[in-house]
Amino acid sequence: MTDVGIDAIEIWTGKLRLDLPGTLAPAKGEDPEKYTKGLGLFASSLPDTYEDIVTMGANAAHRLMEREDVVPADIGRIDVATESAFDNSKPVSTYIAGCLEQIYDGDFRHANKGERKFACVSGTQAIDDAYNWIRAGRHRGRSALVIATDTALYERGDAGEATQGGGAIAMLIAENPKLMTLSQAQGFGSMDETDFLKPNQQFPSVDGKRSIQVYLARMREAIEDFEGQNGEMHPEDYAHIPFHTPFPGMVRKAAALGYRRLIRDTDVEEALANKIGPQPRPEAFADTEEYREALSEYTEALTSTDRYTTWYEEVIEPTLWISREVGNWYTGSVHVARASALLDGAANGRDLTDARFLVASYGSGAQAEIHEEAVQPGWKREIQKLPIEDHLERRSDIDFEEYELVHDAHNHDVDTGTDLRTFSVPEHEFVFDGWGPMNERQYRFVT
Ligand code: COA
Numbered sequence: 001m002t003d004v005g006i007d008a009i010e011i012w013t014g015k016l017r018l019d020l021p022g023t024l025a026p027a028k029g030e031d032p033e034k035y036t037k038g039l040g041l042f043a044s045s046l047p048d049t050y051e052d053i054v055t056m057g058a059n060a061a062h063r064l065m066e067r068e069d070v071v072p073a074d075i076g077r078i079d080v081a082t083e084s085a086f087d088n089s090k091p092v093s094t095y096i097a098g099c100l101e102q103i104y105d106g107d108f109r110h111a112n113k114g115e116r117k118f119a120c121v122s123g124t125q126a127i128d129d130a131y132n133w134i135r136a137g138r139h140r141g142r143s144a145l146v147i148a149t150d151t152a153l154y155e156r157g158d159a160g161e162a163t164q165g166g167g168a169i170a171m172l173i174a175e176n177p178k179l180m181t182l183s184q185a186q187g188f189g190s191m192d193e194t195d196f197l198k199p200n201q202q203f204p205s206v207d208g209k210r211s212i213q214v215y216l217a218r219m220r221e222a223i224e225d226f227e228g229q230n231g232e233m234h235p236e237d238y239a240h241i242p243f244h245t246p247f248p249g250m251v252r253k254a255a256a257l258g259y260r261r262l263i264r265d266t267d268v269e270e271a272l273a274n275k276i277g278p279q280p281r282p283e284a285f286a287d288t289e290e291y292r293e294a295l296s297e298y299t300e301a302l303t304s305t306d307r308y309t310t311w312y313e314e315v316i317e318p319t320l321w322i323s324r325e326v327g328n329w330y331t332g333s334v335h336v337a338r339a340s341a342l343l344d345g346a347a348n349g350r351d352l353t354d355a356r357f358l359v360a361s362y363g364s365g366a367q368a369e370i371h372e373e374a375v376q377p378g379w380k381r382e383i384q385k386l387p388i389e390d391h392l393e394r395r396s397d398i399d400f401e402e403y404e405l406v407h408d409a410h411n412h413d414v415d416t417g418t419d420l421r422t423f424s425v426p427e428h429e430f431v432f433d434g435w436g437p438m439n440e441r442q443y444r445f446v447t
Contacts, residue, residue, distance in 0.1 A: 004134045005181035005373065006127070007143065007174040009339050009386060010064035012056045013326055014047035014151075014166035015424040017395035018403050020327075024162070027400040039162060040248030040320065044327035045395060047151055047166040049409040049420040050431040053084050053092060054443060056168035057149035058099035058430045064145075064170045065100070067385055072106040076142030078113045079129055081122035081331040083198065084151045086412070086441065091115035096147060099430045099443050111142075119196065120244050121363030123148035123169075123331040130173035131182050143174040148331035153410055155203040163247045165327025169335045178378040179342065180357070182371060187226025189218035189368040196364030202412045211364055212250060216257055218368035219243075219360060223261045226370050235262045239345075239355035239375070240315055242337035244362040245323040251337075254360065255316045256303050260295075268307065276301040318344035325392055334361045342375075342383040353377050396424040 018024060020041050021032030035041050047056060057080060065071070080092040087095075093113040101107045116122040116129070123146070130144035149168035154160035195211035198204050227233060241258060243251045263269045264279055280298055285291035302308055319337040321344065329336060338359060345352045352375040362368045398406065402423060408414045418434060426446040433444040 001135075002175045003177065003181040003376075004131050004175055005173070005177040005376070006179045007172040007177040008064055008068050008382060009172075009179065009335070010060045010067065010170045011322075011336065011339060011386065011388060011391060012060035012063070012168045012170075013391050013395060014045040014051060014056065015395055016046040016048050016406060017397050018044045018046055018164075019397065020044060020162070023398075023400055023403070028161075035162065038249055040252065040324060041163065041327060042324050044164045045167050045325075045329075046153075046164065046398070046403070046406055047410065048396075048424050048426075049406060049422050050426060051166075052410075052432055052441070053082055053086075053149040053151055053168070054095040054099065054441065055430045055432055056166070057082075057092065057147040057170065058096045058443070060149070060168040060170035061096060061145055061147055062100060062103070062430070064172060065104075068172060070143070070172065072100065072104050072108045072111070074142055075108060075111050075145050076139050077130060077133055077144035078108060078111055079116055079126040079144065079146050080114075081116045081126045081146070081148040082150055083117065083119055083122070083330050084149070085115060085117075090440075092149070093147070095441065095443070099445070102443075103445050118367060119363030119365050120246070120330045120333060121361045121367050121369055123335055124359070124361040124369055127171065127173060127182070134173065134175060143172050146171045146173055148329070148335055150330035150332060151410060152328045152330045153203065153407060154206070156404075156407060158203070158206070159208050160204065160206050163328045165329050167326060167329045167332060167336075169329070169332040169339070171335065178376055178382040180338070180373040180375060180379075182373055185226065185230045186369060186371045187222040187224070187229065189221025189223075189225060191218065191366060193218075193364070193366035195366055206364075212253065214364065214366045215244075215250065215362050215368070216253060218366050219254055219362060219370075220257060220261065222360070222368040222370045223258065227261075232265065233262050233358075234266055235259060235268060235311055235315075237356060238315060238358045239352055240319055240338075240341040241358045241360060242319045242334055242341055243316075243360045244334040245320060245337050246328045246333060248320040248323055251316060251320060255312060256299050256308075258360070259308060259311065260299055260302060272302070272305060272307060275305060322388065322392075334359060338373075339383070339386065339388070342379060343386065343388055346380045346384050352379060398423055
């Protein structure tokens, strides 16, 4: 069977940078260490007033197509994953295709376009759809363009304001990919939950603390489901585990849970037993509460062992460095985590060819999904084409008053007029260009 997976990746970060410990924390009267040490965040990327989910998605896709020498006729499918859509009927992929058609000779007339929704897990679902489409042999030799694009803004004053962000990631899904092949094995944990939702409203209703618990519960179920299908896993099976990263502190919790599951009944559990005892098993406890308490004590002891901290530094930490600088991008976050690990590997001369990643996605509402990917021989040359440092550095810093203006400009309920202040200069990119006669958003390419 032909391998199918991720052939190329491009990232477009919102062009503004809000310093979290230096600017947001003092303005909100908070300790900067809540951001740096607690949440693990240093900055949020935010879209300038001429940017939105379409411009960011189209700009990421354009750069990807240019770099990979791809033209519209090579693309048979465009799927956009987002939880920031502004149109309940016309999918964001049509807006993005329309942008790209302004500057390419050909068009996407014969490409299947759609939009995927399931909070932050929908980017992974869109990759799934593309994988299935290619595997089913319906692609006529063409590739799929999967774009995860979001403006992750919360109501001003909401606790979620600490974890905001905005950006897009475009991925080419193809046969014989240069970066990662996807395995068929998957695990799911999925339940009807109300931890985070947007019932026909722009900003989310979110129970932040509960969303953390739901993330962990669904992730545990996804791991159980995966192990049920594919047999027990071992922590040394995986070079990296990119998790959905709303903020790195969330991954600190998820990694502890994952590691505990991965070492159960292995030589690692046995080796650590001298120091911290064996893992508690439910059958040894009279009630669930007691079992949970013992489990959380064991997890705390586990995460302070050298074995765990070394594993965390090698396997998890490299997936987090972009997130620390950009915040939450919702649908794109887990894919940014994968890109972070690959970029870190290339920068540090690691030999990742044939290494396996366990990719752990999550979307509120709620669903976790895990699957394996294998790194391909051409990975290093390919990922080095993504100039992430340049993208991060070219952002313009904004102060708190400017942040308030930008937040208002993106707030659908605030009329900020048409003559909006901008904080950066658009160059060789798509920009928002006002509304058309049917209330459609319009775009133009700035040379
Ligand atoms: N020094 C070190 N750590 C600090 C600190 C300080 N001065 N102040 C706070 N912290 C730690 C807290 O202990 C906490 O860590 P813990 O959860 O490991 O205990 C972390 O920083 C966050 O602080 P907290 O007071 O809980 O922040 P908050 O009330 O602003 O809520 C979220 C944080 C994530 C719940 C909130 O930002 C949110 O709702 N985000 C959106 C939803 C989301 O992203 N959910 C994730 C699952 S998808």
